[in-house]
Amino acid sequence: MSNEIEAIKDPGLPAHVHRRADTDPKAAKKAERQVAILFLLSALGTVTMIGSYIFISQDIFIFFPVLGNTNAHQLFLGLGMAASLFFIGMGAIHWAKTLMPDEEVVIQRHEFRSPDEDRADFVATAKAGAAAAGLGRRSLIKRSLGLSLGLAGLSPLILLRDLGPLPKDELSKTSWKAGTRLVTDPGDRPIRAEDLEVGAVAQTLPEIAKGGHRALSDIGKDAVLLIRLRPEEFNLDAERLSWTHEGIIAFSKICSHMGCAVALYEQQTKHLLCPCHQSTFDVTRAAKVIFGPAARPLPQLAITVDSEGYLIAKQPFTEPVGPSFWERSS
C-alpha cells in the first residue's frame, strides 16, 4: 500500500535533554521546596474550609466587584475547598515534572490477533462443546429453549404494565363543562366581563367546589387565557364570534405544539407567543398559527355569562387541548 518512492527517513527519538534539577542539587532542593509550599497551600485551604463551615453564619452577604452580592459562608467554604484540592494536584504534578524521572521510555506493541493455532484450537473447542451439547442435532431442544428464553425475556414488559393507567379519553377531555364558571388563577375568584379592560389578559381555571383539591394534571389541561379586545378587532367566522363575549375571547393556555404555557401576549400586535419554541398565534383570527413549529391553533373555549353576570363556559372544548397524539382525530 505504501509509496514505492523513497520516503524521508525517520531520524529517531531526539536525544534527551536533562532538566536543571537532574544535574544541579540546588535546583532539585528548590523544586522540593516549591512542591512542599504547594502542599502547604492545600492544607491552608482545608483549614479555611473548616473554619468557614463552623464560624461564618449562613446569612452574611458581602459585595464583590465581579460576583455581586455573595453569601460569605458559601463563598469561603467553596474557595477553601477549591484551594485544598487544587494545590494537592499542583503539588503532585510539579513534583512529577521537576523531580521524577522524565526520560521517555519506549515499549513495543503486541499484535491483537491470536496465533493461528490458538484460533484453530478455539474453533475446535467451541465446535466440540456445541457437539457435546448436541445443539445442532437436537433441534427440538434448540427451538424450545429459544421459545422459553424469548418469552422469559419479554416478561418484564408485562410486569411494567401497572406503571400507569391506560389513557382512554383522558387526553381528549378537560374539566370544562357547559356552565362552569371561569375563576382567576391564582385567587379562585369568579370574573365578570367588566373586570377585564380592553387589552387585558387573565389566566383562569374552571371553578371547583370550596375546599376541593386542584391537581396539577388538571391545571395542565384546564388552564385558559382570557383576552379582551374591541369586538370590531376580531376577524372570526360567525360561530367563533358567538363563542366570544363582549370582546372577551378564551383560549386553552396549553400550547398545541408541546404543551408549554403560552404566556406571552403582545398587546400591540395581538399575538400570543409560546416561550418554549416561539410558536406565534394570532388572537384576532382564533389563535391561528402565524409563525413557529405549532401546526394547530390553540383550542378556543366558548364563553358567555350566567344570570349573575359571571363568565362561564358555554360548552366544553370541542377538541382535545395540548400537544398532538396518535388517537387525535383532527
Add this chain to the structure above:
Amino acid sequence: MTARERIAGSVANYVDERTGAAAWMKKNLNKVFPDHWSFLLGEIALYSFVILLLSGTFLTFWFDPSQREVIYDGGYQPLSGLKMSAAYASTLHISFEVRGGLLMRQIHHWAALIFMAAIVVHLMRVYFTGAFRKPREFNWIIGVGLLTLGIVEGFLGYSLPDDLLSGTGIRIAEAIIQALPLVGSYLAFFAFGGAFPGEAFIPRIYTVHVLLLPGAFLALITVHLMLVWYQKHTQYPGPGRTEKNVVGYPLLPVYMAKAGGFFFIVFGVTAFLGAVASINPIWLYGPYTPGQISAGSQPDWYMGWLDGLVRMAPPLETHAFGHTISWNILIPGLIVPGILFTGMALYPFIESWMTGDKREHHLLDRPRNAPNRTALGVMSLTFMLVALINGGNDIIATTFHLTINQIMWFSRIAIFVLPPLSFVITKRLCLSLQRADRDLVLHGRETGRLVMMPHGEFVEVHEPISAEKAWLLTQHEQNPALALDENDSRGVRRPGALKNKLRARLSKAHAVAVPKVTAEDLKEIEHH
C-alpha cells in the same frame, strides 16, 4: 532491611500468595503512556464522573424525590407559604439551610456540564485524529453510548428539583413521548403514572438518575478503560514513534502522579466554579405548575441543539384516518438525532469501507492529512452549532435586538446551507495546509532576513527545517483510491455495480491529497 520494608514485604506477600497479583502488577506498573495535552480530555470526563458520584451522594442525603404537595415554610422568604412539591422544597432546603449544600449543588451541576463538555471535546479529538480506526472501533461505540447516556442523565438530573424551568423541560419530553405513533399516549401514561405531570415521575427518574444510569456508566467506563489499557494508547506521529511502539512515561511513578494530581486539579477547579459561579438558581424560577412559564426558558447546552431543531421545524402534522402524526416533533426530536447518532456510531466502519483499509492504526493522523474526514467532522459540528444557536434564539433576539423571525429563518436556511459550505471550505483548508507543509519541507522556513543579490534582486533567506520536523511533515501514508472496476475482466458488469460506483467515488474523495515530499524531491532540489 528496614522495618518499613519488612511490613510492606509481608503485606505484598500476603496478597500475592492469595491472588498472584505480583506478576500482573510487575508487567502493568511499567506500562507506558504517551504524553499530550489532548489525552487529558478523556481524563477530565472520567474525573468529573467521580466528582458527580461524590457530590451526588451528598445531595441524596437531603433531597426528597417526591411530588407530594407541601406548603413551604423554609428560610427563603419570597416563596414562603407557596404550594410546591417536596422535591422542590427539599432542594430549597439544601440550598439555604444545609451548610455546604448550595456549594455541593453547584459543584454537581458544574461537574455535569464539564463532564459533557469533556466528552464532546474528547470525542472530537478521537475523531479528528482518526483514533477510532481498527482496533479501537468498540471503544468508539462505547464512547457514543456514554455520550448518549450523558445527555439523558444530565436532563434527568436537572429535572429533579421540579422547578418551573425544569418542569417545562419535562413537559416537552412528555410531548415527544406522546407524539410517537401508535404507542405514544400509552407510553406517556405509563411513564407518568397517568396524565401529565402526575405525582410519579420525579420519584421514578430519581431511581434512574441515581441508580440505573450511574450503574450503566460504571460498567461502560470500566470496559472503555480496560480496552484503552489493553490496546495501549494511540500516539501522535513524530521522530522515533512508529505503529509498533509506544513512546511515553511509565505508569509508576510519573504517570500516576500526573494523572492523580490532575484529578485534584479538576476537582479544585470545579469547586472554584461552584463557589463563585451561580448555576441553576432554582429559587428564582419558583415551583412547577403547568399553567405558568418564564420567558427565556432554555435547556442546558447539551440539550440545546435538540431544542433548536424542534424550534426551527416547519409546522407539519398529518391528520388521516382519525389519527395524527406530528412531524414537527418526530423529525427534529427523534428522526434527525437518531440518524446523527447512528451515523456517528457507525462512522469507523463507513470509513474503512470507503478506504478499504483493514489494518491496525496506532499512530494518529494530523487532521489536515485526512481532509475528507476532517471536513465531514466540521460539517457535523456546523450543523450542531446552527441548531444550538437556534435553541437560544429568544435570548439572542433580546440581546442583539433582532426579531425571533429573523433568527428562525436564518437557522432554517443555514442548517441546510452552512454544513455543506463548511465541508468544502474545510477540505480546501486542509489541502492548503498540506501544500504549506510541502513547501516547508522543500524550501525550508522563512527567516524574515532579506538579502540583496549582486544584481539588485531582493530575496528572503530560507532555512532548512530540522530532520525531526521534516519527518513529522512527511511520515503520513498517502494511499491511492480504491480501484473498483464496474466491469470484471471479461467486460461483464459486476453485481452491485451501483454500490461499487458509490464506494469508488467516496474512496476517491477520501484519497485527495497534495503529494507529500519524498527523498527524491529533496535530492532534486539540492541540485538546483
